Each structure stands twice: as structure tokens, then as C-alpha cells.
Amino acid sequence: xxxxxxxxxxxxxxxxxxxxxxxxxxxxxxxxxxxxxxxxxxxxxxxxxxxxxxxxxxxxxxxxxxxxxxxxxxxxxxxxxxxxxxxxxxxxxxxxxxxxxxxxxxxxxxxxxxxxxxxxxxxxxxxxxxxxxxxxxxxxxxxxxxxxxxxxxxxxxxxxxxxxxxxxxxxxxxxxxxxxxxxxxxxxxxxxxxxxxxxxxxxxxxxxxxxxxxxxxxxxxxxxxxxxxxxxxxxxxxxxxxxxxxxxxxxxxxxxxxxxxxxxxxxxxxxxxxxxxxxxxxxxxxxxxxxxxxxxxxxxxxxxxxxxxxxxxxxxxxxxxxxxxxxxxxxxxxxxxxxxxxxxxxxxxxxxxxx
Amino acid sequence: xxxxxxxxxxxxxxxxxxxxxxxxxxxxxxxxxxxxxxxxxxxxxxxxxxxxxxxxxxxxxxxxxxxxxxxxxxxxxxxxxxxxxxxxxxxxxxxxxxxxxxxxxxxxxxxxxxxxxxxxxxxxxxxxxxxxxxxxxxxxxxxxxxxxxxxxxxxxxxxxxxxxxxxxxxxxxxxxxxxxxxxxxxxxxxxxxxxxxxxxxxxxxxxxxxxxxxxxxxxxxxxxxxxxxxxxxxxxxxxxxxxxxxxxxxxxxxxxxxxxxxxxxxxxxxxxxxxxxxxxxxxxxxxxxxxxxxxxxxxxxxxxxxxxxxxxxxxxxxxxxxxxxxxxxxxxxxxxxxxxxxxxxxxxxxxxxxx
Numbered sequence: 001x002x003x004x005x006x007x008x009x010x011x012x013x014x015x016x017x018x019x020x021x022x023x024x025x026x027x028x029x030x031x032x033x034x035x036x037x038x039x040x041x042x043x044x045x046x047x048x049x050x051x052x053x054x055x056x057x058x059x060x061x062x063x064x065x066x067x068x069x070x071x072x073x074x075x076x077x078x079x080x081x082x083x084x085x086x087x088x089x090x091x092x093x094x095x096x097x098x099x100x101x102x103x104x105x106x107x108x109x110x111x112x113x114x115x116x117x118x119x120x121x122x123x124x125x126x127x128x129x130x131x132x133x134x135x136x137x138x139x140x141x142x143x144x145x146x147x148x149x150x151x152x153x154x155x156x157x158x159x160x161x162x163x164x165x166x167x168x169x170x171x172x173x174x175x176x177x178x179x180x181x182x183x184x185x186x187x188x189x190x191x192x193x194x195x196x197x198x199x200x201x202x203x204x205x206x207x208x209x210x211x212x213x214x215x216x217x218x219x220x221x222x223x224x225x226x227x228x229x230x231x232x233x234x235x236x237x238x239x240x241x242x243x244x245x246x247x248x249x250x251x252x253x254x255x256x257x258x259x260x261x262x263x264x265x266x267x268x269x270x271x272x273x274x275x276x277x278x279x280x281x282x283x284x285x286x287x288x289x290x291x292x293x294x295x296x297x298x299x300x301x302x303x304x305x306x307x308x309x310x311x312x313x314x315x316x317x318x319x320x321x322x323x324x325x326x327x328x329x330x331x332x333x334x335x336x337x338x339x340x341x342x343x344x345x346x347x348x349x350x351x352x353x354x355x
Numbered sequence: 356x357x358x359x360x361x362x363x364x365x366x367x368x369x370x371x372x373x374x375x376x377x378x379x380x381x382x383x384x385x386x387x388x389x390x391x392x393x394x395x396x397x398x399x400x401x402x403x404x405x406x407x408x409x410x411x412x413x414x415x416x417x418x419x420x421x422x423x424x425x426x427x428x429x430x431x432x433x434x435x436x437x438x439x440x441x442x443x444x445x446x447x448x449x450x451x452x453x454x455x456x457x458x459x460x461x462x463x464x465x466x467x468x469x470x471x472x473x474x475x476x477x478x479x480x481x482x483x484x485x486x487x488x489x490x491x492x493x494x495x496x497x498x499x500x501x502x503x504x505x506x507x508x509x510x511x512x513x514x515x516x517x518x519x520x521x522x523x524x525x526x527x528x529x530x531x532x533x534x535x536x537x538x539x540x541x542x543x544x545x546x547x548x549x550x551x552x553x554x555x556x557x558x559x560x561x562x563x564x565x566x567x568x569x570x571x572x573x574x575x576x577x578x579x580x581x582x583x584x585x586x587x588x589x590x591x592x593x594x595x596x597x598x599x600x601x602x603x604x605x606x607x608x609x610x611x612x613x614x615x616x617x618x619x620x621x622x623x624x625x626x627x628x629x630x631x632x633x634x635x636x637x638x639x640x641x642x643x644x645x646x647x648x649x650x651x652x653x654x655x656x657x658x659x660x661x662x663x664x665x666x667x668x669x670x671x672x673x674x675x676x677x678x679x680x681x682x683x684x685x686x687x688x689x690x691x692x693x694x695x696x697x698x699x700x701x702x703x704x705x706x707x708x709x710x
Contacts, residue, residue: 151577151578151581151582151585152578153576153577153578156575156576156577156578156579157578159576161575161576161578161579162575162578162579162582162694162697162698163578163579163581163582164578164581164582164585164586164703183703185698186698188582188698188700188703189703190702190703220511220516220517221508221511221514221516222506222508222511222618222621222622223506223507223508223511223512223516223517223518223519223618224511224516224517224518225618226506226518226519226610226614226615226617226618227506227517227518227519227543227610227614229613229614229617230506230519230608230609230610230613230614231519233608233613234608249604253585253588253589254585255581255582255585258584258585258588258613259581259582259584259585260581262581262584262617263577263578263580263581266577266621267577339517342517343517343540343541343543345543347545348519348538348543348544348545
């Protein structure tokens with residue numbers, strides 16, 4: 001039986017993905033049912049209901065205006081209704097809504113259903129270390145959860161510009177099946193097994209992007225930014241190695257690793273907020289409101305969780321870049337001191353190693 | 356006996372390095388003689404001789420104006436005279452001058468003298484595959500040759516902005532000794548053994564930067580550039596693996612690897628020329644003259660040598676990005692076709708592997 005697919009979320013990224021999934025399901029009807037459901041949180045837009053506009057005009061006029069969705073993508077506004085018959089749930093909602101979205105779905109899913117999370121970020125600010133979004137979904141719904149991450153700015157994906165992404169799925173068979181759901185001529189997907197690494201790269205890169213923003217704001221140039229990206233990557237690798245043993249070194253060479261890190265350090269929102277912070281000294285929360293128009297910068301809270309995790313295992317000294325980001329974001333250190341934290345980085349005294 | 360050091364070259368990069376070496380030799384008089392010689396190709400500047408201006412005003416007014424050189428750096432205009440008593444020769448001249456600079460030095464060097472090349476690029480355009488600059492120096496002068504590469508734009512180094520570099524030296528003891536000559540508070544040096552990899556990264560990145568330039572010129576965004584950087588890095592790794600067995604995977608994580616690649620793909624001259632080429636269709640040679648003011652873009656000739664090397668071993672199909680750069684630069688393919696070359700990259704069908 002072809003599998004039924006639901007896209008849980010209909011924002012900018014969810015709508016860009018709907019354009020892909022609408023086509024790939026039509027192209028692979030033996031594997032996937034082309035009747036794709038998209039859960040839409042109902043809103044009034046242009047005097048009408050967003051779900052009705054999507055189902056008649058096939059355009060998400062609020063979050064992805066100007067791009068047509070395949071007509072086999074069908075908006076449904078009842079969350080449980082949208083998911084209860086599906087075999088594959090694609091989670092693509094803001095990370096802060098994960099728990100409250102999962103809650104009504106508990107016990108209502110089809111047996112054997114699986115999820116794939118496209119949500120970048122980690123659950124932070126609740127103490128007790130870093131919780132991966134995939135772990136939260138898995139815990140809440142008791143389903144297997146794969147992840148898809150990469151250098152994927154939604155508007156560019158919606159424009160069908162060539163890019164790559166990485167699926168992390170512990171079960172290789174599932175990974176290949178999910179690849180069929182996303183891989184297309186302009187969105188090229190590789191599959192790896194260590195899903196944790198894929199997801200952690202997506203979260204930790206935001207801390208490095210804060211450092212890149214400080215550097216930009218302090219007036220440093222390309223050399224310094226390149227060094228920050230490299231040292232940041234080495235800290236990401238060591239963090240994953242320290243806290244998630246069994247990860248594959250090669251995963252950092254995938255789109256979810258270096259590619260996403262580079263893009264985020266040049267163009268992302270954490271970079272932007274932290275550049276402004278270094279230039280103006282104004283509070284980060286204030287700059288976030290002003291510059292990101294309702295979106296949040298995950299770097300500072302992620303740095304806080306990373307810091308408490310490092311402290312709990314007494315390894316902070318191995319991660320001076322991430323420690324500096326946390327201390328600067330929380331006002332415990334001046335941004336002008338940032339470079340001094342990484343000037344004598346452990347990487348300058350030891351060789352990187354393969355694991 | 357403290358070792359005598361000569362900097363062979365006095366351009367922008369040579370002068371920036373002289374600022375470092377002048378200080379490190381003073382700080383380590385037991386290892387290095389603080390009387391540092393800089394070979395200067397004599398020129399008339401501001402009504403005087405460049406060498407005399409350097410020796411009186413301690414400023415290279417032509418190639419690094421506004422930055423003071425340490426007074427223990429002494430300009431010498433006779434090439435043989437400048438090198439004959441030295442133990443360490445730092446080569447930092449344009450790559451096309453290497454052979455003619457080595458020629459008069461043959462048989463004139465102190466026994467046991469060694470060289471370190473800071474010259475990025477390879478000898479291309481003479482057929483017969485890629486010749487590393489270090490190999491040419493070694494062949495011409497019969498001395499051991501180490502290399503120093505990294506994300507090091509000279510003006511930023513001269514500004515003492517924090518950055519990193521990589522020394523490649525087959526002999527670890529020599530590598531550590533050379534580290535003492537360059538490592539300072541703002542220029543952080545790691546040492547690795549596989550010097551070939553360090554040097555090849557510095558050359559091959561220029562081919563990838565051409566691809567990044569095409570992408571920019573064609574109007575693609577951050578996602579596509581991130582994919583190009585990643586796929587380019589994977590081709591660099593495979594090229595080194597194929598033609599220089601014994602290389603260390605970890606070297607690609609050093610400043611000479613990802614850091615330099617990223618910087619070059621965002622800011623370098625190959626990117627710039629190839630962006631203009633994609634936008635205007637004008638000949639690359641013409642754009643080079645216009646945009647680079649006498650400097651050359653090494654990407655296109657390097658791509659040509661890479662291509663003939665790949666063809667000779669019948670492995671071109673594994674390197675579609677580098678092949679596309681060559682074909683487009685030589686007018687055998689339209690730049691608009693670039694993405695089609697990498698759309699179905701071998702990396703999308705196999706897992707990267709550690710070697």
C-alpha cells in the first residue's frame with residue numbers, strides 16, 4: 001500500500017517542502033499516496049481563510065506568496081484529522097510549538113507511523129541539558145523519528161535553486177524510502193545513519209554563527225571569520241564526540257555539517273543579531289525583536305544549554321568559542337574580549353583526529 | 356647557532372610576513388638570528404629606491420604602505436647575496452617567478468639550508484600534470500621544502516587581525532621549528548605532516564572558487580554556493596586521495612583546507628572574475644586584466660591541468676565540478692549549463708569515506 005504523507009506545518013519552509021513532496025509523491029505512486037495532507041493552523045488572510053485559499057488557489061499567500069503548490073497538496077485545519085491516517089509525518093513547525101503540537105496526537109496515530117523532523121534547533125531554556133527535537137517527538141508520540149537538515153534557506157528552495165540536504169535515519173531502509181520523498185532535481189539528498197549528528201550540527205551551528213556575528217560587528221575580516229568557522233566546526237565535532245559517542249566523522253562533511261555552517265555564518269539571523277550587538281551594545285532580546293520580525297535567534301539560548309552541559313562534565317576549557325558566546329550573550333563578558341577567548345585555542349596545540 | 360632567515364620576496368604578502376618574522380626572531384634569539392634579510396627586487400618609488408626606503412623608513416611604501424616593518428628586517432637587492440648565508444629561505448613571490456628566482460641560487464646556498472614556500476598555486480600550463488611549487492623549489496635547489504598556507508588575506512594579516520595558518524612539513528621537528536618562526540598572537544599556526552595536501556588545497560580551491568563565481572553570476576543564492584563549496588571540497592579530497600596517496604583526511608579540517616576554501620569562494624579573485632564571466636560572457640583573460648589589476652586568476656589554468664590529469668587516468672566522471680569549470684572557462688560549454696554538471700554528482704550516490 002502506498003504510504004500517506006502529512007506535512008505538519010505550513011509556514012515558509014513547510015510550504016517550500018510541500019512543493020517538493022507534492023511532486024515526488026506523484027512521481028512515486030507505488031511508494032507514496034499522492035494525496036498529500038498539509039496541516040494548516042487556520043488564519044484569516046486577505047478576508048478569507050488561509051486553508052481555503054490554499055485549497056482553491058494552491059498558494060500559501062501568507063507564508064510563500066507567488067509560488068504555486070501542487071494541487072495534490074490538500075490543506076486540513078484539524079490537526080488530529082490531518083495526521084491520523086498517515087504513515088509519514090513531516091514536522092516543519094517552529095521549535096517552540098513542538099510539544100503542544102504533539103500533545104493532541106498522542107495515541108491517535110496509525111500503528112507503524114514514522115516522523116521526520118525538519119525543525120532546526122534544540123529545546124533549550126528548560127535546564128537539564130540539550131534535548132533534540134527528534135527526541136521530544138519520539139518521546140511524545142512514541143514513533144521513530146528521522147531528521148532532514150542542510151543549507152536550505154526556504155525562499156531559495158521555493159525558487160528551485162540547486163541545493164543539497166542530509167537525511168539522518170538510524171534505519172538505512174527507512175532513510176532510502178524518505179530520500180524518495182524529498183530528493184528531486186534541485187533538492188539533492190544524501191542519507192546518513194547517525195541522525196543525532198545531523199540534528200546537532202543544525203543546532204550548534206547557531207552558536208558559531210553568533211561568534212561570526214561578533215567578528216563582523218567588531219570589524220574583523222575574512223581571515224578571522226574563516227578561523228571562527230573552522231574553530232567552531234572543530235568544537236561542534238568535539239561536542240558531538242563527547243556527548244554523543246558513536247557519531248561518524250564523515251557526517252560533518254555533509255550538507256548538514258560544513259555547508260549549513262558556512263551559510264549560517266555568512267547569512268543567518270544569529271550572525272545578524274550578534275553583529276548588531278557587537279556594534280551597538282544594545283540588548284540581544286531587543287535586537288531580535290527589531291531585526292528578526294518575530295523569528296527568534298536560537299544561538300544565545302543554545303549557547304546557554306551548551307555551557308551548562310559542558311560545565312556539568314567539567315570540559316568547558318575545551319570549548320572556548322562556545323563558552324565565549326555564552327558569556328558575551330549573557331553580559332558576563334565584553335564582546336571586545338571575544339578574540340582573546342579563541343586566541344590560544346586547544347586546536348592550536350593538538351592535531352584534529354578522526355573518530 | 357641561531358639560524359639566519361631570508362624572506363625571498365617583498366610584495367604585499369611578503370611584507371606582511373616580514374612584520375611577523377621580524378618579531379618572532381627577536382622573541383626567539385636562541386633559535387633564530389634576529390637579523391632578517393628581505394630580498395627586494397629593486398624599483399624606483401617616490402623618487403627613491405624601494406630598498407633604501409625600506410631600510411630607512413622601515414616601510415614598504417609600494418606594496419604595504421602605512422605598515423611599519425620591524426627595524427631588524429633588512430632589505431637586500433642582490434638575490435644571491437640575500438640568500439647565501441641563510442638557513443631558512445621563505446619563498447613568497449608570484450608563482451610565475453619561481454623558476455627564474457631559483458636559477459641563480461643553484462649551488463650557492465649554505466649546506467643544510469631549507470625552504471618554506473608561502474606561494475599559493477601550482478605550476479600550470481606546461482602540460483604533464485600538476486607540479487607543486489614546493490616540488491619545483493626542491494628540484495631546482497635540492498633543499499627540503501615545507502609550505503605555509505591558510506585563510507590569510509595579506510592586508511588583514513598586516514592589520515594583525517586574528518587568523519590561522521597551516522604549515523605542512525614532512526619532518527615534524529622541522530615543522531615545529533618553523534612554527535616558532537610564524538606563530539604569534541594574531542597568526543596561529545598548526546603543523547601537519549602531509550605537506551602535499553596542504554599545498555594542493557591551496558591550488559585546487561581556486562577551481563572551486565570559479566564554480567562559486569559562476570553560481571553568483573548566474574544569480575543563485577546561499578544554498579547553491581554552500582552546495583558548491585561542499586561538493587568542491589569532496590572533489591578536492593578525492594583528487595588528493597587519487598593522486599597523492601597517503602594524505603591525511605584531517606588536513607582538510609585545517610586552515611589550509613575548509614577555511615581557505617570558504618574565504619576564497621566568498622571573497623577571492625577567481626570568484627570575482629568568474630562571476631563577471633557568467634554575467635557578461637566576456638573573455639576571462641580580458642576580465643582578469645580589467646578586474647585584477649595585474650594579478651592573475653589561477654583557477655582556469657589550474658582547472659585545465661586538473662582536467663588533463665583526470666583524463667590521463669580516466670577518472671573525469673568522478674569530478675564533474677572541476678570538469679565543468681574547465682569546459683566553461685575554455686568555451687567548450689556554456690556557463691548556463693554549470694549546475695547540470697553537478698546536479699547528479701557522484702557524492703549524491705555514495706557515502707563519503709575517511710582515509
